[in-house]
Every structure is written in structure tokens, then in C-alpha cells.
Amino acid sequence: MPFGYNGKILRVNLTDNSIQIERPDENFYRRYIGGWGFIAYYLLKEVKPGIDPLGPENKLIVAPGVITGAPIPGSGRNAIGAKSPLTGAFGASEGGGYFGAELKHAGFDCIIIEGKAESPVYLWIHDGEAEIRDASYLWGMHIAESQEAIRRELGDRLIRTAQIGPGGENLVRYACVINDLKHSAGRTGMGAVMGSKRLKAIAVRGHSRVKIADTERTLKIAKEMVDRAAAKPRGAGGVEWGLGTGAWMTAHVLSGNLPTRNFRDGLFENPEAISAQTIKETVRVKMESCYACPIRCKKVVKVDSPWKVDPVYGGPEYETLAALGSNCGVDNLKAICKANELCQRYTLDTISTGATIAFAMECFEKGLLTERDTGGIKLTFGNAEAMVKMVEMIGERKGIGDLLAEGTRRAAEKIGRGAEKLAVHVKGQEVPMHEPRLKRVLGLGYAVSPTGADHVHNLHDTAYADPEAWAGVKQLGILDYAPLEDLGVDKIRLLIYNVYWKILDNCLVICSSVPWSYKKKVEILSAVTGWETTSWELMKVGERVLNMARAFNIREGITAEDDWLPERFFHPQTSGPLSKVSVKHDELKEAKRIYYRMMGWDEETGVPTRGKLEELGIGWVAEDLKLVNYNISARNNLTSKDAS
């Protein structure tokens, strides 16, 4: 067994109540690392093409990483994945807190959950053992209540949980899984998959420690990272340190980057009403952190009126402030805090929830939805009370909430009459709160992401807009500066390399709030595992897993046509700095072609070539999935479409 791992993978079948422990060899660990790597492996190997994501054939993979649970800042995270009920594609998301570390301390590197329970259950994992327990009495509870009930039942206040609330139970397609009440694995609807299996919670407790190859070296690197984080007197743009996300609202608006009224408008009128600074001055009670992390970036808020917001559910991050705030035209901070709390209670992804409500508001404005549809609610942009009410209705799937619980793509298809043009999603996943008309390579990244639009395994052009910031790019071998608006070869190359590293982060499952350099990632993995690894090997892990996710999607019938941006971005914003700027069809098409070519994929179909898969050491993907045939048939399809 390699250092850093327990060497044990837990397989739980909820249909026949069987529990098994598997022990993969060291090469498995080194090839796939953990997190997304394990998810991609098991989904490809064990999930048959075309299955219902909400059926018992889907598998839910819970996977921390190799350094998860070690005393290293940003190492308290775990990934969770399955075929997504929102996109029908590769689904994966990551959450922080303490659950992931506790799972490692309990003796397991990964959980594979199969089948479907007859009645609600929860999984109790403790010190190398696991059992399936009745959760009938927990079903329907909000997650603070169910966590309390589980801890009481098992008699341990330090049990950590990953749970679903009523949103997951009701199969809201963008329901998420929440660790420790406030750390969301938000995207791609993993909470709905958990709900479909009637699995209310995973409760863990462990007393072992992660075995480390070189403890002294590991602690030295960990301290360096702590010092590096602590040495910053101010955040980017000179903002006060320690505010968490959401501290740059005015900068976002003035550059056109704050989504406003369903990504339609340009200038959100009251940006600082919903900023992290205002949160600090008005509703914040404290900041919290995740396992072994000194950064303390997680806000905790408390509101007494007009809504009561329970601090046990934390507070809103930037994505939430924008999705439920500016994108809905809402500048009422207390309303956003309440909506965030409801999303936590029900376990709903705040990005998809806010984006879907914003979509519905625009439909209402255009008369595609009326008060008859909404049960008398005036669902107008800026109506804070209506926004809060919608979150609850989605979580309960009541009234119009039942339609909106399907996500924008499906809701738009049902509404029809042009509503599809108002649905801002990629592959069915709602677009996060970053603007592709400004960040052009990010837009390409949205389009080609295997999970649908995602802002984390992506590249934010603005971070490299300053020529001085480009200095950090040269170590990747990209020497010539490319300005913000560039969508050329070097910028696309930067996207690709950056995404490899980001996917690696999702395999290590480390937090991007900790300032890890490429070099430090190599050093920490070497110190923990004893493998004297290199940047080359780690970038190849990222590339390998990205190709596996791609292969999974191709097998599910997702094509190059799905690698595209929503209609909204091909039009300018209505006001502000991007009022004359839009994404151009030809430019995006060409950028996509360059991206495919650089990835070693077929230039037209985007299917990985056999050679590329073999080069990555996963020739079995080509063999098992008959990708060569997919390639040929996909090409034929394109040719016949072109001909017609």
C-alpha cells in the first residue's frame, strides 16, 4: 500500500445490502490519484452506457484524495461523482469541510455506492467498518436536524456527515451533497443521485491518521503554505484580507463581469449591497475554515428579521451572491442570505438554483410564464420575496417549483415559445457567475467542459490580463504575452495546461483558495506518498482524467455540437462596458477546432484518438468503448448533416 492511502475501497450495494472492501494495487493509485480520477475510472468501467442517472444502475463514487486528511492546508476536501441527472454526462463535484478527512481517518480511500435501497437508509462508516442503517425517520428532515439525529443515535458529537435534504430526496436535478451542513459539493446534481438511491446521509468517524512517507518534509511544506497565505496583507485589488469570496463586486460590474438579470444586462445598480465587505459590516458573525486550514474563508451569517437565517448553515459565497442576487436583479442582502440558507437546508446548488430562477424571471417578464403558472407570485426581476419563495418551492417541488427543479434546459423545452433562447446553460448545466463575453477563453472552457459549464476547472482570462501576471505562465513554456481579449493559439494552450492542473487538483481534491504553485504540488505529493514525482507525471494525470471524462460523454451520445455556448452570449449586454461585445460564432468554432487539435482529438468530432489514449496509458478506454468506431460513425454523422 502506498503512503497517503489506506489501500482500501469500500463498495456498498444498497439493493442487496452487501458491503465489500477492495484493495487496488499501487499502480491504480498512482495512475488515477483519487477524486476525479477514481470517479472517471469507475464510471467508465462499471456504469453501462445509456442508463438512467436516477436509476439503480448509476453508481455514486465518493472519493477524497491522497493528501486528504493529512495535516496540510486545503486538504479537507472530497469529490463525489456519478452520471449526472442534470446533463446526462460525466458528473462530479467537490466539497470541503471535515467529512473527507474523517473518511480517510476512518480507513477508506473511496466509496462506491451501487443499487437502490428499499426504504431510506444512511451509511455509517467508522474505523474500517461500515453498516447500512435505517433512515426512514430522517427522510424529509433538513440537514441540521438529520445530522443532529444521527449524532444522537450513534452517541458521538464528532461524527462528520455528507447529506441530502428534501431537495435531494425530491430529485431536484441540481440537488447537491453537503458536508458538515455548510460545505457543498454543489454541481451536476449529485444530491439527486443520492436521493434516487434513498441514501439520506453518509456518517463517518475515524481515529487513524494518514500515513506519510516523509513527515518532516510534509510539515515543512504545509508550514510554507500557511506562511504564504498569512503573508498577504491584502487580497487582489487591495481588498482587505480575510473576507472570503465576493469582495470584488464593483470591479466585476465595471468590467461587465457580474451577471445581471439572467446574463442579459450590464450594469448591476447596487453592487456593494451584496458584497463580502457589506456582509462583514452587517450580518457576518464569524469566519470558519475547513480541516487543517488556517485561511478561514467561509462566512457565517445570522439574520433575525425579516427572515430568520440560522448561522449553522454558514453564509453565501460569491457564486451565490451573484446567482441569487444580481442575476435575479436582487440587491437585498438578507434575502440572499435566506435563500442561501434554504439552499443548504434543501441541499440545492446555489448556482443552478439562482440561474434557474433568473431564467424564470425573464420568462415572466416576456409573458412566457404568468401569475397563473406561478400561483399568483409576481416573479419579476428584483422581487426578493419571490426569489426566496421560489427556492423553497423548488426544494419542495411545489407548484412551478416542480418545473424549475428540472433545470433551465428541461424547463425551457417544456415552456417552449422561444424560452430555449433564455436558458443559459452548457450541456444542461447552468452557467456559473463569470462572463464569457469578457473572459473569452473561459467561454471556450465552459463549452468544452465535460461537466457542462464550470468555472473551477477552467481559466479566468482576467487573472492573466496584467503582463506581470503572465510571468507565472512562462514556466509552462508559454512565453509570449496574450492580452485579455485574445482567443488565439497560446491562450488556448494556456487553457489546456491550466485545466490539466485544475483536474489534478480535483484528483488530489485540494482547495484552490490555498496558493499552491505547480512546484509545491509536486513536492507535497512526493513528500506524502514517497513517489518522487514530477510536473510531467502530474500534468499527465490531469490530461488522462480529462480524456476519460470525455470518453464517458462520447459513450453517452454527447457530441461536438454540445460543446457550445448558449444563445445569450452571442448578443451584447444591454448596457455597460460589454454593450457592444459578444461571442462570435466563427471565432468560437475556430477556437474549438484548435482546442480539439491540441488535445489530440479528432478535429471535427472531438473524439480522442486511439493514439492519444494509448499515450496516456489508457488504451483500454479505446478498446472497451470502441472509440475508434465512435470516431468513424460520428464523422459519418457530421458528413451526412453537412451534406443535407
Next chain:
Amino acid sequence: MTKDDLQKEDVDVSSLILSILKESEPILIEDLYRLLKQRYGIGRVEAGKHLIELCREGKIKSYRYYYVKRTC
């Protein structure tokens, strides 16, 4: 001009912002907010609304993302 002067004269916040931007441009948005608070007691929520309005009017614009500068 002090906080007291502001109260007496009911000074327009947008004009104040433009006068500060004339002094030293471009300026970090955060520094602008600090100046407005320290010199005139104007909070960032109020100041933020005026900045957006000035942007709408084309009198200021974003510079290197975290900065703002006058256009007139």
C-alpha cells in the same frame, strides 16, 4: 471638504468621486472607497451606486480590472 461640510452643503457624491479621480488616476477601487470613507464618511454601498451611474454615463471606466479611471 470634511464630513461636516458635506452635511451642510449636501454635496453630490458623483462629483466628489470625479474630483478624487482627477487627483490620481487610475486608482484602485478599494482605495477610492477608503478615501471616500475616511475623508467624507461616505459608505461603500452609497459610493458603489454612484460609481455605476458614472460608468453608465460614460464618465469613468474599468482599468486593469481592479482600478477605475476617468474618461473625461
